[in-house]
Amino acid sequence: MARGGVPPASAPGPEPLPRRALRKLLLVLGSLLMSLYASYCLAGAARVLTREPAPIPLAPGDEGAATPRDPSLQPQAAGEGTKRLPQAVIIGVKKGGTRALLEFLRVHPDVRAAGAEPHFFDRNYGRGLAWYRDLMPRTLDGQITMEKTPSYFVTKEAPARISAMSKGTKLIVVVRDPVTRAISDYTQTLSKKPDIPTFESLTFKNRTTGLIDTSWSAIQIGIYAKHLENWLLYFPIGQILFVSGERLISDPAGELGRVQDFLGLKRIITDKHFYFNKTKGFPCLKKAEGSSKPHCLGKTKGRTHPNIDQEVVQRLREFYRPFNMKFYQMTGHDFGWD
DSSP states (O other): OOTTSOOOOOOOOOOOOOHHHHHHHHHHHHHHHHHHHHHHHHHHHHHHHHSOOOOOOOOTTOTTSOOTTOGGGSOEEOSSSEEOOOSEEEEEOTTTTHHHHHHHHTTSTTEEEOSSOOOTTTTSGGGOHHHHHHTSOEEOTTOEEEEEOGGGGGOTTHHHHHHHHOTTOEEEEEEOOHHHHHHHHHHHHHHHOTTSOOHHHHHEEETTTTEEOTTSHHHHTTOHHHHHHHHTTTSOGGGEEEEEHHHHHHOHHHHHHHHHHHTTOOOOOOGGGEEEETTTTEEEESSOTTOSSOBOOOTTSSOOOOOOOHHHHHHHHHHHHHHHHHHHHHHTOOOOOO
């Protein structure tokens, strides 16, 4: 105690804040808290949006089927257009007129086709659908992606593999008189290997008995009914269009009309797009895709066939006749080869 019994005065305490300053401080703290809360909510929403969606459960029995979540089946967009798996495939036949058909179809503004034959469903299946899709051209909405590989028609595994990609794939088969087709096939091989045996010697297992060698691919490909049976295990007949190789030459606009209808396209390719080249013996385009000049198929198309013994030709016609009749019944169309 201080002298005289008077207690010492205590130190003065802090003065209370004015009410106005207190209100401002509370407002600043409230705004800060609201900002922190809003940031937290936005971060949570972003995590939800970027999270991988749960897989769609498969129906019983579909465990092996590719689902829409399969990244290899999804269109790949970049730049102009999107790379898609083909909605239509020209599956055959070799030396039937597939190259001509695809060249003619390219004129249509709503058709885009792969350049070289991909051979995916026969030789390159192990590379996967993503590899296959990357070979396709970019397309816009409403355009059709196509490819052609004629050997698919005679490849045993091809129907199941194409069906696994998409059961809705539209299939096109260009067929031709199997005797003429076999001679054309031989002519192509002869141009590459001039020392191969004669057509006559390759045709028969035994020339004396007249037994045809069906193991020779040039003969075997023309047994159309046998190959078609395999495709009908996976696709309905209405999903396959059979184009006449002969009519593709005599009436290209007529056959292209059927193809455009089948693909759900407007009939844009007509008579005005074609002229007949007498030298080559088949129609050519007045204007090819992306060009203002006339266009015929290359020098490898329209080769002159070698002279074949007419007895051999007749024997082949007799051999193919029952198979042709069955093919006519299966397709509902008489191609007039007999």
